[in-house]
Amino acid sequence: MEVLVCGGAGYIGSHAVAALLEQGHSVIVFDSLEKGKRAAVLPPAQLVVGDLRSPAEIGKVFADHKIDAVLHFAAYSLVGQSVETPAEYYRNNVTGTQNLLDAMRDAGVLRIVFSSTAAVYGEPEHIPITEEQKTEPTSPYGESKLAVEKMLKWYDRAYGIKYIALRYFNVAGAHPGGKIGEDHNPETHLIPIVLGAALGKTDGIKIFGGDYDTKDGSCVRDYIHVMDLIDAHILALNKLHEAGAASQTYNLGYGRGFSNLEIVQAAKKITEVDIKVEMAPRRPGDPSVLIASPEKAIRELGFSPRYDSLEAIISSAWKFHKTHPNGLEGNP
Ligand code: UFG
Numbered sequence: 001m002e003v004l005v006c007g008g009a010g011y012i013g014s015h016a017v018a019a020l021l022e023q024g025h026s027v028i029v030f031d032s033l034e035k036g037k038r039a040a041v042l043p044p045a046q047l048v049v050g051d052l053r054s055p056a057e058i059g060k061v062f063a064d065h066k067i068d069a070v071l072h073f074a075a076y077s078l079v080g081q082s083v084e085t086p087a088e089y090y091r092n093n094v095t096g097t098q099n100l101l102d103a104m105r106d107a108g109v110l111r112i113v114f115s116s117t118a119a120v121y122g123e124p125e126h127i128p129i130t131e132e133q134k135t136e137p138t139s140p141y142g143e144s145k146l147a148v149e150k151m152l153k154w155y156d157r158a159y160g161i162k163y164i165a166l167r168y169f170n171v172a173g174a175h176p177g178g179k180i181g182e183d184h185n186p187e188t189h190l191i192p193i194v195l196g197a198a199l200g201k202t203d204g205i206k207i208f209g210g211d212y213d214t215k216d217g218s219c220v221r222d223y224i225h226v227m228d229l230i231d232a233h234i235l236a237l238n239k240l241h242e243a244g245a246a247s248q249t250y251n252l253g254y255g256r257g258f259s260n261l262e263i264v265q266a267a268k269k270i271t272e273v274d275i276k277v278e279m280a281p282r283r284p285g286d287p288s289v290l291i292a293s294p295e296k297a298i299r300e301l302g303f304s305p306r307y308d309s310l311e312a313i314i315s316s317a318w319k320f321h322k323t324h325p326n327g328l329e330g331n332p
Contacts, residue, residue, distance in 0.1 A: 002026045003237070004067045004109075006052065006100060007074030008045065009036025011171075011182045012115065012226060016071055017045045018175055019230045028065055030058065031074065039328040040180050052096030055103065062107035069111040069237055072100060075144070078188060079119060079285055082141035093144035098151060105159045111240040112152070113233050116165045116249070118222075118290050120146045128222075128255050128293035131167070138285055149249065156247045164236040169222040169253030169292045171229050173313040174320035181320025182226075183327040190260060191223070191314060194267045195321045197275045204276025207260050208283035218260035220289040222253035225307035225316070235301045250301060253292025254308050266310045270318055 003020055007013040008029030013036070020027050027045040032052075041047045050057035052074055061067070075093045076082065082089040097114075104112065119142030120135045137143045152163040172191040174181030182192050197205045210217040232252050239245055258266075261277075268275055297303035307313065324330075 001068040002028065002066055004028045004030060004061060004065070004070045005045075006030045006070065006072045007036065009033060009038060009040045009047065010073055011184065012229065013071070013073035014040035014042070014180045015175055015226045015230045016073065016233055018042050018177075018180060019234055021045060023234065028061065028067065030061055035184070037183060037328045040183070042180070052099050053091060055099045058099050058103045059106070062103050062109065067107070067109050069113070069240060070100070070104060070109060071113045071233060071237070072097065073115045075115065077117075077141060079139045079141050080188070080283070082139050082144070083285070086140035089140045089144045090147075093141075094147050094151070097148045101151065101155050101161060104161060105155065110161050111237070112161060112163045113236045113240070114148060114152060114163055114165045116145045116149055116167045117142060118167055118169045118251070118253070118292065120149065120167060123287050124290065127289050128291045129251065130293045131249055131251055131296055152247065162240050162245050163247045164240060165249040166232060166236065167249065167251045167292075168229060169224055169251070169290060171226050172223050173225040173227065173307065173316045175227065176316055178319045178323055180328070181317060181324065183324065185327065190221075190263055191267070191317055192321065194264055194275060195271065195314075195318055198267060198271035198273040198318075199321060199325055201325070204278060205264065206278050206280035207264070208280050208286065210279045211282075212288040214259055214288055216259050216261050219286055220257035220259050220291065222255065222257050222291045223263075223310065223313055224253050225305070225313045228305040228307050231306070232297060232301060232303050235303060239301060248300065250297040250303075251292040251294055252297060252303070253294055254305060255292055255294050257289060257291040258310055263310070263314075266314050270311065270314050
């Protein structure tokens with residue numbers, strides 16, 4: 001298949017590109033490189049630099065290539081930042097996706113796997129979180145992803161675009177080959193921050209909140225290895241090619257949680273560095289516990305995790321960070 005990967009130069013998108021190439025697909029990456037890195041796009045994937053906010057730029061990709069399906073990772077994804085700049089989040093995540101869907105419709109490309117998020121749920125009603133729970137995002141980021149899920153529903157009904165929306169929980173880890181991994185600037189996610197401290201990039205780390213109603217007072221998250229997350233995308237892509245395929249939404253997590261302090265303990269063991277920890281006030285907007293129910297994905301998609309261990313997640317990330325202490329492009 002010829003697959004278009006929007007945001008394929010980013011952390012998760014680049015792992016998808018690697019998996020698609022390994023499976024013999026032909027890959028076009030469309031990325032603005034605002035956040036993505038040229039070095040993350042493994043050959044022979046072809047990079048087209050462009051912005052989804054430009055209908056002409058994304059339209060040209062469909063004119064130039066015969067695309068069979070789209071994986072769409074391109075978005076702004078920081079919860080806190082989205083509260084400060086909702087206009088940018090709506091424009092990039094919602095308008096940008098609408099431009100993509102319009103271009104798909106015009107070109108007759110009718111299959112898309114969309115990166116959604118646990119942030120669509122807001123503060124969960126029950127743990128583990130099933131797909132039927134109420135969606136009440138507490139940030140413009142979550143709202144922007146939910147708006148796209150709804151747009152997809154109507155574009156399916158009117159134009160026949162079939163979609164699978166995947167609601168990610170906490171994605172971490174890196175490709176076992178060690179060539180690509182998580183490289184954000186600024187970095188806000190716990191595991192890369194902890195590993196950055198182990199590398200001596202910072203003095204230590206702050207844990208936001210020690211007074212939650214959890215096993216040790218720190219927040220609990222469902223960490224999923226990026227390789228398993230991408231396996232689910234490939235399953236979704238194949239499912240969309242089955243006869244009579246229907247649009248669907250699935251959670252992607254493992255159905256278990258680790259506290260922030262457990263993450264630090266595991267990282268200390270793997271890195272053999274005594275990472276300094278300081279307890280700090282809660283970070284606004286953090287739900288105390290987020291754990292997925294992955295049952296629907298297991299049942300319907302055939303999701304079958306291969307890397308479900310904190311050790312596998314953190315050690316693969318550590319391998320990447322140790323070999324790329326200044327990120328993928330070795331910024332000074
Ligand atoms: N944390 C710290 N110290 C840090 C960084 C993070 O204690 O320096 C804590 C956070 O407060 C949180 C946990 O580590 O309790 C995980 O935080 P991350 O920023 O790594 O991830 P989030 O759970 O905030 O974010 C994830 C996804 C988002 C999604 C969000 C939904 O990455 O895309 O869940 O709430 F929107």
